[in-house]
Structures are given as structure tokens and as C-alpha cells.
Amino acid sequence: MQPMVAEILDGKRLARELHAEVKKQAEALAAGGTRPGLATVLLGDDPASQSYIKSKIKACHEDRIESFHHGMPAETSETELLELVATLGGDPRVHGILVQLPLPAHIDESKVITAIPPAKDVDGFHPANLGRLGLKGAEAAFAPCTPAGVIEILERAGVTISGKRAVVLGRSRIVGLPVSMLLLRNDATVTICHSRTADIGSVTREADILVAAIGRPRFVTADMVKPGAVVIDVGVNRVDDASRKRGYRLVGDCDFEAVAEVASAITPVPGGVGPMTIAMLMKNTLTAATVR
């Protein structure tokens, strides 16, 4: 077996740095009379969603951000949810509002997201915020937390983005599209690939920076990566693993061990982009409280 050549970009460590910065600023804000506050809303009891929300509330406590959590039954009507969002929108203690997705099928997700005031949309999913993402010099926007975390990792790892060829695998509203816009705003030449892309390997091999967000376990193989590329793996996929007590393990969209022999740097899964996502949520909440 060849030795690994890639630097492992440690998202946990980078996230710890960011949390420490947020905490310090949150304390300074609180000393000035404004305690930053984040409202979280969860419908139903999906275990994955519950686990995400728990991590977010925990991060609030650690970073000195006031947490207002609203757990509601899965049967909650769209009207009730919209009323709650409106109440939170008018609550001066609440600087950020996060409605945990996905929502139950009887609720129009886009209606709920659009009901969040853009200035409190710390998840960055409001179309008015998404629409500003690609614009240099446009009004400050909240970038969605995972894409913002990708950029934060690149910056903190000292990777130059400007002038580089960046290829993004995936065009979702949550990751692929916004991360493309952020890379573009940072002066990369950006290519967006997806399920309809022909000869996808020939496209990904052009990338100096490759962002995988396609949601397929180990889809990106070593031959799809240009030697020396920086690879950011946003995928979180469960694969069966009988050797684990819970019967599965988490893997990214990249064949990590093989790609690490080709890339110059790569984020692991777990422990790469994941920890940065929650840290960016805290940072966005702090920004929302500061702007006010």
C-alpha cells in the first residue's frame, strides 16, 4: 500500500477555533446588552433530526448564545407552524430562526422558509439570501451553513481559491448550488456537475478544488481526481458494516483512502465538513445579532 500523501483537513479542530471566536464575541455582545438568541423548531421525532437539533442547542450553550427551542408534533399544521415563525420573527430576543428540515410532507417547505425574515434566516435558505450569494459587493447575506463551512475550511487551511478551477459535484439547493456561488464570489472558475453530466470523471479531473456533494457513497474514485487537488467531501452516507455494533458506518462521497493518495488535502467523513456546519450556524446567529 502506498503512503497517504494528502493533508487531512481536520474539521473538528477548525470548528473548535471558530466556536471559541464566536463565544468570545457573543460574550462581548452580551456585555453590551445584546445576548444573541437562536430559535430552533423541530416537528416530529425523527432520530436524525433530533440528533442535529440536540447538537445545535448544545453549541448554543457552549458559545453563549441563548437557545429557544420549539419541539412540536409531526401533525402540526402548516398554519400553526407559520404562526410560530411569525411570532419568532417579531421576537426581539430571537436573532436567528432555524426550522429543522425536512418537514413533514403535508407542509410546504418553501412557504415556511420564505416566511422567515431574511435578516433572521441564519440557515441561509431564504430565496432572497440565496439570490444574493453569487453577487460580489451585494448586501450582506447569510450563506447556508454547510457551504459556508466549506469555504471556511478552505480559508483556514490556507487554500487559495481565486483563479483556481473548482468543480462542484451536485446542484442541490442546500449544498451544491450555494457552494458554487460562494466559490464564484471568491473568484474561482466554477463548474457544476450533476447526474446528467456526461463523462463526469473528465470534468472532475479538471478541478484544483473538488467539492463532492452528490450523496453517493465513495462515488469519487482516485482516477477522478487530479493529482494535487484539494478535495472537500460533503457527503454523509451510511454503509453496512457488520463489524460495527450499530451495523453501519458513515462514509463520504469519496473513496477516502484511495483519493487521499492522489489529492494534496482532503476532509475526512466524519470529522470534516460536519463540525463546521454547526459552527457556521453559530457564526451566522452572532452576525444576525450584531447587525441588529
Place this chain on the structure above:
Amino acid sequence: MQPMVAEILDGKRLARELHAEVKKQAEALAAGGTRPGLATVLLGDDPASQSYIKSKIKACHEDRIESFHHGMPAETSETELLELVATLGGDPRVHGILVQLPLPAHIDESKVITAIPPAKDVDGFHPANLGRLGLKGAEAAFAPCTPAGVIEILERAGVTISGKRAVVLGRSRIVGLPVSMLLLRNDATVTICHSRTADIGSVTREADILVAAIGRPRFVTADMVKPGAVVIDVGVNRVDDASRKRGYRLVGDCDFEAVAEVASAITPVPGGVGPMTIAMLMKNTLTAATVR
């Protein structure tokens, strides 16, 4: 001199087709009691802006769309303009609102655009509309007229977009970004280039569909184009021409004659994308009146 190989994509003819369709539907709507209406707003007396507005009003008349024009002095305050926009926003006869850009320097353009109700934003520049552009299956949005015109030309010319590599030169809010989003929504693999792109020719040569919107006269030379590519030239640049009475002529972002020997199809300037832009404005206004 070699013979031209490229098919010339005649924007004038395609626009005529579209105008005829809009007119027919506008008459049908009017027969049902709703006459589509477009409000245009022009500050000052810039000759280019006046000429654009004149063409738009003329198109309204021809396509049976009611035209409400508001010409105001260049000194109009931002508050006055915002008041007018609010009035038009509440006027049930007005289905579309177009504020001619650029606005005088003392007015915050983004504030004015954001004040237009997204449902009347037939120019497609409201962030809430821009943000929905790249989303498949998202709420219907108005696409900005020039980018929408580019797609309309490709479709009417029978060019397959899905699965093709599209390269967009330029990342402006008005053309580059939205046309990239529309190409992506049509399942192209999209690369966005700009002034900071390294070795731009190597990128443009990957394009099956090349959209030039960089605003530099004859920037795209034949060696930058893959043989057989479809080239859409959005540029409109003045170059000195002593042989013309007015002392200049209009050229696109492509070296037309040379590129036409390499491409399989190309839009001329003038007479390509330009005529489609106003036709798309009429189509958007019709849609706004229909949705209501």
C-alpha cells in the same frame, strides 16, 4: 477566405414568432376580462435608456399589452421613486413593473429592485426571483429577459442543452449568473468564467454551448471555440468605424466572422439576442397577468 460553416441564429425572426404568440394570448386574456399591463419607469434622459424604453413601449402596443409609462427627472429622490414603485405594486391594472437601469448614482438600485413585488418583477432582478432560478421544480420565477432570451433561442433553434457542457463568459447579475442558472436548470454541465479565470481559452474550448457575456469587443477568437460549438453572443459593444455616418458600429463579444468558421451555429450582433430580450419581457408580463 474560407466559407462560413455556422448557421446564423436569426434572433429577429425568432423574436417575431414569440411576439406573435404573446399577442395572441394577450388578446385571449383581454377577451376574458384581464388586459395585461406593463408599467415602465425611466429617470432622466440618457439616450440609450430612452431608446430601450421606446422599444419596450412599442412592443407593448404591438403585442396588445397596456403600457403605463412614467418618465421622471434625473433628480427624482429615492423616496419618490420608491413611492411610485409602491403605487404601481398596488395597482391591479399593472401586472409587470420595469424600472430602467442604470439609475442615477444617488439612488440605491438594489433598494428599488427589492421594492418591486416579486410577482410583478418581470425584469427578473429581484433577489427572490434570482434565488429561485437554479432550482428545479421551485416556485415559478421570472427569469431576467436577456438570459431567458438566450435559452429561448437555443430551444427554438433545436439545440439540446441537457448533458452538454456549457461555458458562460461573465458572471454579472444581469446576464452571466442567471444564464448559468438557467442552463443548469436545463441539465447542462455549466462552467462560469470571468476576468480572474486562468487560461480562459482552455476553458471556453470545452464548451458545446458557449455564451459570451463579458462586454469586450471581439474577445472570443476562433481558437477559443471548439469546432461545432453553438455560440450565443450577448455582448453589445461600440467600436469606432469611420465608414459609418455615426462614426461607430456595434459588435459582439465574439470575432463573428472568424468564429462562424468554427462554430456550428452563432447569433449575430445586432439581430441575435437583442430582439429576444424585449420579446421575453412581453412574455414575462403576459405570465404575470396570467398567474394573477
